[in-house]
Amino acid sequence: xxVKMARVVAIGPKEDLMAFLALIRQRGxxxxxxxxxxxxxxxxxxxxxxxxHLDRKVLSRRIFFEELRDKINQLFSLLPPTTSRRPxxxxxxxxxxxxxxxxxxxRQCRLWRDRLEELRRQIVALRHFNEFLTAIAGIIPEGMxxxxxxxxGVEIRDQKAMEELERLGVKVTGGRFELATxxxxxxxxxxxxxxxxxxxxxxxxxxxxxxxxxxxxxxxLQGLTFPEQRAAARRLLPLYNSEQEAxxxxxxxxxxxxxxxxxxxxxxxxxxxxxxxxxxxxFETEMCFVISGWLPLAELTILNRVIETEFAxxxxxxxxxxxxxxxxxxxxxxxxxxYFEPFELLTRMLPIPGYGSFDMTPFIGLFFPIFFGMxxxxxxxxxxxxxxxxxxxxxxxxxxxxxxxxxxxxAAVYTIIFGWLFGECFGILGNRIFGLKxxxxxxxxxxxxxxxxxxxxxxxxxxxxxxxxxxxxxRYQKKQEALFKLTSIVIMLGLALLGGSSFSPALSPLQKPxxxxxxxxxxxxxxxxxxxxxxxxxxxxGNIVSYARIMAIGLTSVLxxxxxxxxxxxxxxxxxxxxxxxxxxxxxxxxxxxxxxxHALRLHYVEFFSKIVGDDGRxxxxxxxxxxxxxxxDSKPL
Amino acid sequence: MEGVxxxxxxxxxxxxxxxxxxxxxATAWAQSKIGAAGAGxxxxxxELRATIILMIAIPETMVILGFVVATMILTMK
Numbered sequence: 001x002x003v004k005m006a007r008v009v010a011i012g013p014k015e016d017l018m019a020f021l022a023l024i025r026q027r028g029x030x031x032x033x034x035x036x037x038x039x040x041x042x043x044x045x046x047x048x049x050x051x052x053h054l055d056r057k058v059l060s061r062r063i064f065f066e067e068l069r070d071k072i073n074q075l076f077s078l079l080p081p082t083t084s085r086r087p088x089x090x091x092x093x094x095x096x097x098x099x100x101x102x103x104x105x106x107r108q109c110r111l112w113r114d115r116l117e118e119l120r121r122q123i124v125a126l127r128h129f130n131e132f133l134t135a136i137a138g139i140i141p142e143g144m145x146x147x148x149x150x151x152x153g154v155e156i157r158d159q160k161a162m163e164e165l166e167r168l169g170v171k172v173t174g175g176r177f178e179l180a181t182x183x184x185x186x187x188x189x190x191x192x193x194x195x196x197x198x199x200x201x202x203x204x205x206x207x208x209x210x211x212x213x214x215x216x217x218x219x220x221l222q223g224l225t226f227p228e229q230r231a232a233a234r235r236l237l238p239l240y241n242s243e244q245e246a247x248x249x250x251x252x253x254x255x256x257x258x259x260x261x262x263x264x265x266x267x268x269x270x271x272x273x274x275x276x277x278x279x280x281x282x283f284e285t286e287m288c289f290v291i292s293g294w295l296p297l298a299e300l301t302i303l304n305r306v307i308e309t310e311f312a313x314x315x316x317x318x319x320x321x322x323x324x325x326x327x328x329x330x331x332x333x334x335x336x337x338x339y340f341e342p343f344e345l346l347t348r349m350l351p352i353p354g355y356g357s358f359d360m361t362p363f364i365g366l367f368f369p370i371f372f373g374m375x376x377x378x379x380x381x382x383x384x385x386x387x388x389x390x391x392x393x394x395x396x397x398x399x400x401x402x403x404x405x406x407x408x409x410x411a412a413v414y415t416i417i418f419g420w421l422f423g424e425c426f427g428i429l430g431n432r433i434f435g436l437k438x439x440x441x442x443x444x445x446x447x448x449x450x451x452x453x454x455x456x457x458x459x460x461x462x463x464x465x466x467x468x469x470x471x472x473x474x475r476y477q478k479k480q481e482a483l484f485k486l487t488s489i490v491i492m493l494g495l496a497l498l499g500g501s502s503f504s505p506a507l508s509p510l511q512k513p514x515x516x517x518x519x520x521x522x523x524x525x526x527x528x529x530x531x532x533x534x535x536x537x538x539x540x541x542g543n544i545v546s547y548a549r550i551m552a553i554g555l556t557s558v559l560x561x562x563x564x565x566x567x568x569x570x571x572x573x574x575x576x577x578x579x580x581x582x583x584x585x586x587x588x589x590x591x592x593x594x595x596x597x598x599h600a601l602r603l604h605y606v607e608f609f610s611k612i613v614g615d616d617g618r619x620x621x622x623x624x625x626x627x628x629x630x631x632x633x634d635s636k637p638l
Numbered sequence: 639m640e641g642v643x644x645x646x647x648x649x650x651x652x653x654x655x656x657x658x659x660x661x662x663x664a665t666a667w668a669q670s671k672i673g674a675a676g677a678g679x680x681x682x683x684x685e686l687r688a689t690i691i692l693m694i695a696i697p698e699t700m701v702i703l704g705f706v707v708a709t710m711i712l713t714m715k
Contacts, residue, residue, distance in 0.1 A: 349688035549702045
């Protein structure tokens with residue numbers, strides 16, 4: 001159901017504003033309206049109101065809070081994730097001193113982080129180069145360091161790169177080079193080009209043009225011979241690793257020591273900034289602040305009592321009457337209890353309905369399981385689904401999953417009921433083993449009766465939607481729209497009865513009156529709905545035909561179950577057949593849960609809701625601490 | 639005479655196959671377009687998942703109606 005709301009105007013001296021905001025934020029019940037109130041107790045105050053402007057002191061505090069919050073967030077981005085206990089300190093008292101230390105901490109942590117990043121890069125480069133050095137250790141000629149020769153290490157990806165390398169060598173050096181290759185531990189082919197020192201840079205430039213990568217020499221190994229480079233790489237790697245570990249430890253210790261304190265202040269800053277930003281929708285007179293807003297009617301008395309206790313009559317809350325023109329501005333809060341509560345999960349997938357509209361949860365709660373049961377309609381599948389739903393409801397702590405379990409639990413019960421009516425238990429297995437007979441319809445053979453049954457259900461569902469839509473139009477004083485919807489209902493009913501009269505002789509005396517009614521209703525529809533009215537009527541018919549999916553999905557489920565059962569006979573071996581049958585039934589159950597869910601929801605969202613819900617709903621969003629408000633939560637006890 | 643009945647049966651079967659086959663192709667084509675666009679939208683706005691699942695289910699009406707028509711062709715005398 002949609003919770004009944006009260007429109008209120010709170011007035012108090014400006015010096016109590018922040019305390020009042022803190023109180024209502026703590027309570028989490030007041031949805032602030034950005035429209036100014038026009039009258040309070042019959043007195044016109046609109047002309048005296050202006051948007052609240054923050055004074056210089058509050059503005060400078062806001063800037064201070066925002067800067068400090070940014071710096072703390074920057075600091076957190078540099079720290080490793082650790083758990084730390086929150087200190088028992090008053091954040092307001094330590095915020096000033098933290099603002100002085102945070103710069104120093106940021107500088108220090110940035111230095112550590114930069115050095116860590118540099119070390120990480122050096123370690124990767126050294127490891128890579130070390131692999132190359134190890135691979136080529138056996139192919140480098142001894143005593144080359146004192147000669148006029150030099151070398152370049154390269155990665156060779158494939159045979160084509162090898163040929164390209166040789167062609168380049170010949171082109172640049174005129175054949176005065178040698179290419180030796182080796183395999184690294186990672187099975188990467190590497191090569192060393194040995195040539196005279198004067199050709200080295202030319203070869204490097206030519207390699208760049210051909211996308212062949214030479215091994216970049218780490219900065220620490222510049223100017224060393226191959227054996228010296230190897231020795232240096234082996235010596236430096238452990239040094240870098242230990243420095244990396246030491247720096248990581250320093251950051252972890254720092255994080256454990258300071259994170260709790262900074263988190264405490266960060267939360268306080270968030271709260272202060274939320275209060276200051278809430279003032280953007282407030283109003284003031286010369287001496288007072290004025291807040292216009294909405295809250296659940298049941299909370300009003302409690303709020304008045306709390307305000308009286310806290311402010312001793314300095315702040316007062318007036319309740320204002322909700323007029324028809326206010327309906328579009330009233331925020332909507334949904335609250336469902338008991339059986340319907342889990343179904344709110346399905347309603348919340350769509351935009352919230354307007355305050356003068358209807359909460360769709362009870363309708364989904366009633367019709368969704370019925371449609372689901374009609375489509376799956378198998379006692380065996382229903383029992384398995386019920387077990388799965390019970391496991392979800394009882395064995396999982398997550399509230400959403402529990403709600404999903406409850407929804408499917410109800411759907412499973414309807415599946416069992418319809419399975420019993422259709423005489424199905426794992427397809428026709430129930431008939432073979434237990435002698436189960438269809439009580440209502442045999443879905444396997446009675447295709448047309450099932451089709452008619454589905455359309456009849458669709459007609460009733462759509463008609464309920466149209467009636468609700470008409471009531472809403474009346475509530476919002478949209479008389480022409482209401483007339484159009486009402487006449488559409490008459491035409492739809494008339495057409496249905498006219499169709500029925502051609503099949504049932506009992507209804508045939510009604511044919512003339514029905515035709516006359518339609519004759520009068522059609523001009524009314526055209527006048528109230530415009531030239532597109534016939535299209536709208538056609539859409540209703542299309543919506544009803546869409547319910548044929550109840551029959552179609554059901555029939556596919558029956559046929560799949562039949563195929564699964566027939567596998568036992570086809571496979572040759574009984575055990576193999578049973579295995580194939582179980583697998584196919586398993587597949588059918590998964591499909592049987594997915595398809596009816598999607599299609600039952602679709603029938604509600606597309607066919608049913610389109611008759612009722614507009615896009616004019618405003619969600620009830622009270623000023624509250626982050627995570628406190630869920631939109632349908634119970635009010636907190638005082 | 640048997641040849642005529644066989645020919646008639648084949649035409650009925652072909653008509654039913656066309657009714658379900660063409661509508662299935664149309665649904666698949668529509669779902670492929672909606673699915674691709676939906677995947678892109680999901681990357682930007684994950685909160686749209688419910689709406690996108692429903693949008694993907696919308697063209698299924700075509701194949702369901704095709705199925706109904708095919709069934710009617712096969713079952714109506």
